Amino acid sequence: MRYSAYSIFKEALSGNRMWKPAWREPQPKPHYDVIIVGGGGHGLATAYYLAKEFGITNVAVLEKGYLGSGNVGRNTTIIRSNYLLEGNNPFYEFSLKLWEGLERDFNYNAMVSQRGMLNLFHSDGQRDAYARKGNGMRIHGVDAELLDREQVRRKAPYLNFDHARFPIMGALYQKRAGTVRHDAVAWGYGRGADTRGVDLIQHCEVTGIRRENGLVVGVETTRGFIGCNKLALAAAGNTTTVGRMADLELPIETHVLQAFVSEGLKPVVDHVITYGAGHFYISQSDKGGLVFGAEIDFYSSYAQRGNLQTVEHTMEEGVSLIPGLSRAKVLRSWGGVMDMSMDGSPIIDRTPIDNLYLNCGWCYGGFKATPASGFCFAHLIAKNETHHVSRFMRLDRFERGYTIDEAGRGPQPNLH
Ligand SMILES: Cc1cc2nc3c(=O)[nH]c(=O)nc-3n(C[C@H](O)[C@H](O)[C@H](O)COP(=O)(O)OP(=O)(O)OC[C@H]3O[C@@H](n4cnc5c(N)ncnc54)[C@H](O)[C@@H]3O)c2cc1C
Numbered sequence: 001m002r003y004s005a006y007s008i009f010k011e012a013l014s015g016n017r018m019w020k021p022a023w024r025e026p027q028p029k030p031h032y033d034v035i036i037v038g039g040g041g042h043g044l045a046t047a048y049y050l051a052k053e054f055g056i057t058n059v060a061v062l063e064k065g066y067l068g069s070g071n072v073g074r075n076t077t078i079i080r081s082n083y084l085l086e087g088n089n090p091f092y093e094f095s096l097k098l099w100e101g102l103e104r105d106f107n108y109n110a111m112v113s114q115r116g117m118l119n120l121f122h123s124d125g126q127r128d129a130y131a132r133k134g135n136g137m138r139i140h141g142v143d144a145e146l147l148d149r150e151q152v153r154r155k156a157p158y159l160n161f162d163h164a165r166f167p168i169m170g171a172l173y174q175k176r177a178g179t180v181r182h183d184a185v186a187w188g189y190g191r192g193a194d195t196r197g198v199d200l201i202q203h204c205e206v207t208g209i210r211r212e213n214g215l216v217v218g219v220e221t222t223r224g225f226i227g228c229n230k231l232a233l234a235a236a237g238n239t240t241t242v243g244r245m246a247d248l249e250l251p252i253e254t255h256v257l258q259a260f261v262s263e264g265l266k267p268v269v270d271h272v273i274t275y276g277a278g279h280f281y282i283s284q285s286d287k288g289g290l291v292f293g294a295e296i297d298f299y300s301s302y303a304q305r306g307n308l309q310t311v312e313h314t315m316e317e318g319v320s321l322i323p324g325l326s327r328a329k330v331l332r333s334w335g336g337v338m339d340m341s342m343d344g345s346p347i348i349d350r351t352p353i354d355n356l357y358l359n360c361g362w363c364y365g366g367f368k369a370t371p372a373s374g375f376c377f378a379h380l381i382a383k384n385e386t387h388h389v390s391r392f393m394r395l396d397r398f399e400r401g402y403t404i405d406e407a408g409r410g411p412q413p414n415l416h
Contacts, residue, residue, distance in 0.1 A: 001019075001020050002107055003107050003108065003109075022187055022190065022191040022194070023067075023190050023191050023193075023194035023200050024194055024199075024200075025202070026199040026200075026201065028060060028062075028199065028201050028204065028221070028223055028224070028226050029060070029199065029226070030226065030227060031218070031226070031227035031228065032058050032059055032060045032199070032226065032227070032228045032229075033056055033058040033059060033228070033229050033230065034050060034056060034058070034059045034060075034228060034229065034230045034231075034232060034381060035059075035060050035061075035062060035218075035219060035226060035228040035230075035231050035232070036059065036060070036061045036062070036232045036233075036234055037062055037206045037219070037231070037232070037233050037234065037235050037242055038061070038062075038063065038070070038233065038234040038235040038236060038238075039061045039062070039063025039065075039066075039067040039068070039069075039070075039186075039190070039200060039202065040063075040068070040070040040071060040072040040186065040234065040235075040236055041068075041071075041072035041182075041185055041186055041189065041366070041367060041370035041373075041374075042072075042234040042236070042359055042362070042366065042369075042370060042373045042374055042377065043061050043063070043232075043234035043235075044061060044067065044072075044186055044189035044190045044193060044200075044374070045189045045370050045371060045373065045374020045375070045377075045378075046232060046234060046359070046373075046374045046377045046378050046381070047059050047061050047189070047193040047198045047200075047374075047378075048106065048189045048192045048193040048196070048198075048374060048378075049374050049375045049377075049378035049379075050198075050378040050381060050382060051192075051193055051196035051197060051198055052192070052196060053375070053378060053379075053382075054378055054379070054382035054383070056378075056381075056382055057196055057197035057198060058197075059193075059197075059198045059199070060198070060199040060200075060201055060226065060228075061190075061193070061198065061199070061200050061201065062201050062204045062205075062206055062219070062221060062226070063200070063201065063202050063203070063204065064203070064204065064205035064206070064222075065202070065203070066202050066203070067186055067187070067190050067200060067202060068182075068183045068186030068187065068190075070236055070237070070336065070337075071236050071237065071336040071337070071338070071366065071367070072182055072183070072185060072186045072367065072370070073182055073183040073186060074182075074259065074304070074334055074335070074336035075182050075259065075336065075364075075367040076259050076281065076283070076291050076292065076293050077179040077180055077181065077182045077283070077285075077291065077367065078117070078177070078178075078179055078272050078281065078283065078367070078368060079095075079096060079099055079112075079177060079178055079179065079180055079367070079368040080092070080096070080117050080174055080177035080178075080272070080368055081093040081095065081096040081137070081142050081174070081176075081177070081368075082117070082119065082133065082134075082137060082142070082144065082172065082174045082177065083133075083136075083137070083406060084132070084133045084136040084137075084406060085136075085404055085405075085406050086392070087345060087392030087393070087404035088345060088392075088404060088406055089136065089137065089140045089142065090140060090389045091369070091372055091376070091389040091390055091393070092368065092369065092372070093140060093141070093142050094372045094375075094389045095368060095369050095370070095371050095372030095373070096142075096176060096177075096368070098371030098372060098375065099112055099180060099368075099371055100112070100114075100176075102185075102188070102371060103188070105192075106188045106189060106191070106192040107188075107191075107192070108184060108187065108188030108191060108192070109181075109184065110180050110181055110184040110185050110188050111179075111180060111181035111184060111286060112178070112180045113178045113179050113180070113286075114175070114176050114177065114178040115177075115178040115179065115270060115271050115272065115283070116155075116173060116174065116175045116176075116177060116178065116270075116271045116272070117173070117174050117177035117178070117271060117272040117273075117274070118147070118152060118155065118156065118171040118172075118173055118271050118272070118273050118274070119171055119172040119173075119174075119274045119276065120152070120159070120168050120170075120171045120273065120274065120275055120276045120277075120321075121168075121169055121170055121171065121172070121276045122163075122166040122167060122168060122169055122276050122277050123169070124169075126169075126276050127146075127169055127170060130146065130170075130171075130172040130276075131146055131172075133172060134146050134172050137174075142174075143174060143175055143176055144172060144173070144174055145172075145173045145174075145175070146170065146171075146172060146173070147170050147171045147172075147173050148169075148170045149161065149168060149169055149170050151170070151171075152168060152170060152171045155270070155271060156269070156270070156271065156273060158268060158269075158322055158324055159273070159321060159322060160320065160321055160322065160323055163277075163320065163321075165277075166276075166277035166320070177272060178272060179272060179283050179285075180367075181286075182367060185367075185370060189370075189374070201223070203222075203223075204221050204222060204223045205221060205222045206219045206220070206221050206242060206245070207220050207221060207222060207245075208220035208245050209231065209242075209245040209246040209356075210225065211246065211353070214353065214354070215353065215354055215355050216228070216230075216231045216246065216353060216355050216356050218231075219231065229355065230355045230356075230357065230381055231355065231356050231357070232356075232357040232358075232359065232377065232381055233356070233357065233358050233359060233360065234359045234360075234377070235339075235360070236337070236338075236339050236360065236362065236366070237254045237302065237336065237337025237338055237339050238254070238302070238337070239252050239254075239339045239358075239360040239361075240252050240253075240254060240339075241302075243358070243360075246351075246353055246356055248351060248352075248353075248356075248358075250347075250358075250360065250395075251341060251342045251361075251395075251398050252339050252340065252341055252342075252360055252361055253300050253340045253413045254300055254301065254302055254337050254338065254339060254340070255296040255297060255299070255300055255301065255337070255338050255340050255413060255414070256296060256297040256301045256303060256304075256305070256306045256335045256336070256337060256338070257293065257295075257296045257297070257306070257335065257336055257338050257364045258293060258294075258297065258305075258306040258310055258311065258314065258333055258334065258335045259291065259292070259293040259333065259334060259335075259336075260291070260292050260293060260311075260314065260330050260332070260333045261285070261289040261290065261291050261292075261330070261331050261332050261333075262289050262290040262292075262325075262328040262329060262330055262331055263288075263289065263328060263329045263330075263331050264287055264288030264289050265284070265288050265289075265290065265328060266288065267284065267288070268284060268290075269282055269283060269284040269290060270284075271283070273321070275317060275320075275321045277317075277320075277321075278294060278295075278317040278320070278321075279294050279295045279317070280292065280293075280294045280314065280317035280318055280320075280321055281293060281294075282318065282321075282322070289331060290325070290328060292314070292318055293314065294310070294313060294314040294317050294318075295310070295313070295314075296310075296338060296340070296364065296413075296414065297309075297310045297335075298310075298414050301337070302337055303335070303337070304334070304335050304336060304337060305334070305335040306333075306335040311333065315330075338362070338363055338364050339360045339361055339362055339363070339366075340361075340363050340413035340414075340416060341360070341361030341363060341413075342398055342403070342411035342413065343397075343398070343403035343404055343405045343406075343410075343411060344363055344404075344405065344406055344407050344409065344413075344416035345361065345363075345392075345393065345403070345404035345405075345406060346359075346360065346361040346362050346363075346366065346369065346373070346393050347359070347360050347361040347393055347394070347395050348373065348376050348377050348380060348386075348390045348393045349380070349386070349393065349394050349395040349396075350380070350384075350395075351395065357377065357380060357381050358395060359373060359377045361393075363413075363416050372389065372390070373390075375387070376389060376390035376393075392404055398411075
């Protein structure tokens with residue numbers, strides 16, 4: 001069924017009783033060409049592009065919970081391509097371009113909203129760093145503007161410009177950045193993959209990886225053994241545990257990141273704003289809730305919830321940037337498990353096991369990468385060749401000394 005204004009009209013005439021489920025609930029087949037572990041944004045996008053771009057449809061996505069129950073449905077929905085380094089910039093710009101045509105492409109309303117993003121700076125040194133990043137972006141053809149304090153004030157007058165310690169001096173502005181409704185991304189990619197014949201198998205946890213003569217032959221799951229020719233891991237915060245099933249020790253640590261939403265307010269925050277004096281970021285959802293977050297909790301954990309110390313720290317940062325925030329009530333908070341890589345950049349690569357493919361290390365920036373990640377991972381799986389925009393995202397870069405250290409903070413997950 002194609003969604004359109006006509007279909008809404010037609011279904012309304014029959015009392016909206018004829019809508020079909022967005023995807024099937026198939027039983028697992030004994031064998032697939034490709035199995036993808038993880039029904040998050042990246043796994044579903046990979047399945048979608050495998051089917052749509054490369055004609056590979058004998059594919060299963062195995063998800064231990066329900067589709068979108070992981071980070072894809074837990075993030076703060078920010079998309080952008082404001083990266084400095086060659087290893088990142090073309091990749092994230094490719095992703096932003098895919099976001100721009102996504103809803104038409106997969107025929108689903110994902111509420112892509114390019115409302116612009118302001119990265120605030122608070123010192124001369126930080127301004128120079130942002131000017132450099134902006135120049136790097138423009139060299140790659142990505143939009144970037146350096147705004148002074150008054151230009152920022154016109155866009156966001158509610159910010160604390162005269163903060164005694166961190167006065168706002170200006171911002172790096174990316175107009176095409178914004179937000180996307182996160183769970184609709186999972187649903188849209190899932191529906192698009194299902195329509196093309198991919199089996200989306202929910203409540204099916206992978207508990208083991210079976211190998212013969214060095215190659216993967218299938219996976220043990222809570223619903224029995226399922227064979228495959230190729231196995232692709234897109235398990236985000238669970239990458240290390242799934243990798244260990246194939247004896248892979250990966251340069252990944254799992255950490256918790258929390259997010260918060262306030263009660264619904266009238267429109268006030270028109271953009272995505274990031275605080276340069278901390279790691280606080282905020283936007284306003286279409287329902288009116290202020291959606292915000294800050295740093296990861298400072299310890300490794302696989303729990304999808306965080307600690308109160310980080311709650312307090314996030315609120316302090318928020319109120320320091322927007323004093324009026326102290327008047328809003330927080331409605332909900334939640335956590336997700338992040339696959340933190342040692343240089344803060346992701347991995348899309350083959351592994352030492354020939355038919356085992358790896359997609360991980362997204363830290364807390366993987367949502368915006370979902371389209372490009374899915375496209376490049378599908379390209380790798382289908383052709384056994386790396387897509388050129390993800391060519392730096394290699395697993396062996398840590399051994400070779402070619403890290404992609406965007407934040408310049410070294411191999412310290414808690415600093416990324
Ligand atoms: C609070 C928070 C805020 C964030 N904010 C942003 C943001 O604003 N912008 C941005 O770009 N990124 C953001 N991120 C990061 C982003 O959400 C992640 O990097 C991205 O979603 C990870 O990819 P995914 O969608 O495939 O992960 P997930 O949705 O986590 O998918 C992985 C799936 O694998 C499944 N799985 C794991 N193990 C197994 C197994 N053994 N068998 C079967 N299934 C398994 C899990 O259940 C899960 O559904 C944020 C993350 C969090 C938690």
